[in-house]
Amino acid sequence: MNGINVSRSGETVRFNDADATARFGLIALATDLTSERDLYRQLPQEHVSIHVTRVAFANPTTPENLRKMAPRLTDAAQLLAPLQPLKAICYSCTAASVAIGDEAVTASIQAGIGDVPVVTPSGAARMAFAALGVRRIAILTPYTIETTEPMAVYFTRHGMELSKVQCLGLEDDRDMARVSDETILNAALGVDTPNAEALFLSCTGLPAINVIAEIEERIGKPVVTSNQASAWAMARLGGFADHQLAQFGRLFGCALPDDAFGKAA
Structure with a gap:
């Protein structure tokens, strides 16, 4: 050789x-x-x-x-x-x-x-709410209404109460991955209600973990995201x-x- x-x-x-x-x-x-x-x-x-x-x-x-x-x-x-x-x-x-x-x-x-x-992520979120001791949540998703509605049904079927559900109306998960921290923060503050015990920010594509601490500080409640x-x-x-x-x-x-x-x- x-x-x-x-x-x-x-x-x-x-x-x-x-x-x-x-x-x-x-x-x-x-x-x-x-x-x-x-x-x-x-x-x-x-x-x-x-x-x-x-x-x-x-x-x-x-x-x-x-x-x-x-x-x-x-x-x-x-x-x-x-x-x-x-x-x-x-x-x-x-x-x-x-x-x-x-x-x-x-x-x-x-x-x-x-x-x-x-x-x-959906099952982990349910475990998270159980661990946090909350039952009434508000939900924010980046999806369309068509894709968000089954999410709302899922959590109610598993015994959660929903105070408010909103979505950002995006169809492509690559766009969801580009949503700004400011948008996520403001939308999360907008979906919160006085009687919600926690917020759920759905979607593993959504880069929401950056703003968890700030949202929690602003609303005084736990925030759960899919990736978290x-x-x-x-x-x-x-x-x-x-x-x-x-x-x-x-x-x-x-x-x-x-x-x-x-x-x-």
């Missing part, structure tokens, strides 16, 4: 502790511009790895288009199987989790990877019981409810 001799090193190979890093799977939409960044910012980076696969999705973000992802989730999960063991897998789409159903999402993903806890709730649930499932980040809201001071994830997904 061109006169080059290759020999084996005499160094004994040593390995780092396999349990030193908490590994998570993330199934993101092909159009997602926000989830990976937000989750890394909220999880203890030095102890966490997030392994990402993507699932085909085409805008506009309508319930019909969101449901089309359902049969693709098993194949997406299978791409994460060689990375086991994983602490949890997050399917990072709130509106699709509502349109398909949390249970159906979990079943499809576990069909591809086995009995790994599955975090959906997902990161909180993942942190607790990863064994980071004391992981707290005040800049990302009161939620990070809470433990998972006793019945969360079968207490696993």
Whole structure:
């Protein structure tokens, strides 16, 4: 081989502790511009790895288009199987989790990877409200009215009371990822009502975690966002019981409810 001799090193190979890093799977939409960044910012980076696969999705973000992802989730999960063991897998789409159903999402993903806890943003948000001890919420979404209405139905079906629901009217999740902090802040203040106990800012594409602390300070109530709730649930499932980040809201001071994830997904 061109006169080059290759020999084996005499160094004994040593390995780092396999349990030193908490590994998570993330199934993101092909159009997602926000989830990976937000989750890394909220999880203890030095102890966490997030392994990402993507699932085909085409805008506009309508319930019909969101449901089309359902049969693709098993194949997406299978791409994460060689990375086991994983602490949890997050399917990072709130509106699709509502349109398909949390249970159906979990079943499809576990069909591809086995009995790994599955975090959906919608399910994580419900756990967040339970942990915070609130039942009456106001909801802001970046979606159209057509896509927001099932979100309202979802939370009422799960025992929540809604004081006000508003949307920004966007159809493309790539546009949702570009909504300014000022817009999110002002819209959140506008959807709040005196009798709301907390706010929910829906959509994993919406870069809402930047303004959680300011909104909470302005309204004196907890704020839950899709990516914040997902990161909180993942942190607790990863064994980071004391992981707290005040800049990302009161939620990070809470433990998972006793019945969360079968207490696993």
